[in-house]
Amino acid sequence: MNQRLDWNRDGHDWPNRDASRFVAAGGLDWHVQTMGSGPTLLLLHGTGASTHSWRGLLPLLARDFTVVAPDLPGHGFTTSPIASRLSLPGMAALTAELLAKLGVVPVASVGHSAGAAILIRMSLDRQLPRPQSIVSINGALFPFEGFAGQFFSPIAKALALNPFVPRLLAWRAGNRPTVTRVLADTGSKISQTELDTYARLFQSPAHVAAALGMMANWDLKPLVADLPHLAATLTLIAAGNDRAVSSDDAFRVRKLLPSAHVEYVRGLGHLAHEEDPGLIAALVHGVIKPFTDRPEAAPP
Numbered sequence: 001m002n003q004r005l006d007w008n009r010d011g012h013d014w015p016n017r018d019a020s021r022f023v024a025a026g027g028l029d030w031h032v033q034t035m036g037s038g039p040t041l042l043l044l045h046g047t048g049a050s051t052h053s054w055r056g057l058l059p060l061l062a063r064d065f066t067v068v069a070p071d072l073p074g075h076g077f078t079t080s081p082i083a084s085r086l087s088l089p090g091m092a093a094l095t096a097e098l099l100a101k102l103g104v105v106p107v108a109s110v111g112h113s114a115g116a117a118i119l120i121r122m123s124l125d126r127q128l129p130r131p132q133s134i135v136s137i138n139g140a141l142f143p144f145e146g147f148a149g150q151f152f153s154p155i156a157k158a159l160a161l162n163p164f165v166p167r168l169l170a171w172r173a174g175n176r177p178t179v180t181r182v183l184a185d186t187g188s189k190i191s192q193t194e195l196d197t198y199a200r201l202f203q204s205p206a207h208v209a210a211a212l213g214m215m216a217n218w219d220l221k222p223l224v225a226d227l228p229h230l231a232a233t234l235t236l237i238a239a240g241n242d243r244a245v246s247s248d249d250a251f252r253v254r255k256l257l258p259s260a261h262v263e264y265v266r267g268l269g270h271l272a273h274e275e276d277p278g279l280i281a282a283l284v285h286g287v288i289k290p291f292t293d294r295p296e297a298a299p300p
Helices: 057-061 088-102 114-124 146-161 164-172 176-184 192-202 205-217 221-229 248-256 277-292
Strands: 020-025 028-035 040-044 066-070 108-112 133-137 233-239 261-265
Touching (some): 020 088, 028 057, 040 114, 088 205, 108 277, 176 192, 221 248, 233 248
Antiparallel strands (some): 020 028
């Protein structure tokens, strides 16, 4: 079993492959997809996913924007950093280094699940320009509470530190019913083609190790404490069928940050942007249009 995904073998039919390139930044070799023209829009996927997650959404947004979508550190075809940089501040700083290397300044950003937390951390740490519009799709912004928080964090750390665990989990991912069950538990219904891509990712020990490393190093308490100070305009897309992140969390964020706006969508789960990219594209476009219409958003 190969440790990392190989672009020539595993990426031969990768979604939106023609938009892909590899960029060295922050000590990593990043897989980045860039498509379209116009104001720059940054997309960040969630834990355990990759650029494939934007299969349908990226081309739709690229009709009006220059869309930049990287594989997060250790995910997909991007190499892994040291474990400490898989923390939330570490991932935010690495993403900022990538943007600096690319020479792009996004006027708006879209993050799914943990990707939304990274974008908010970047904005709070002034690693994103102002003014900035952030769209969170089922954002994972709150830590586990009570017993779950006390139980899962140490377990994640123990699993991440055991070099055999990622290989064992990757081996289990070779069982298609297991992958199907895991993704069904998100509350989303995705195509067989999308299931095949997730299975390919989950069979990579390096990809699994990065996802575990994020879980082990993730501390969302400082993010929650800092949310009231967020200067960016935040829109939270919350899917009613999401079994991974409760849609109630979006309304909890709005209590902390009254300026935040919630878009509640029915009938979709945690992978809402994969289930109905047309709907999500329309919501994103409506939210960020005021930012992309500003004179400073025009390309030089």
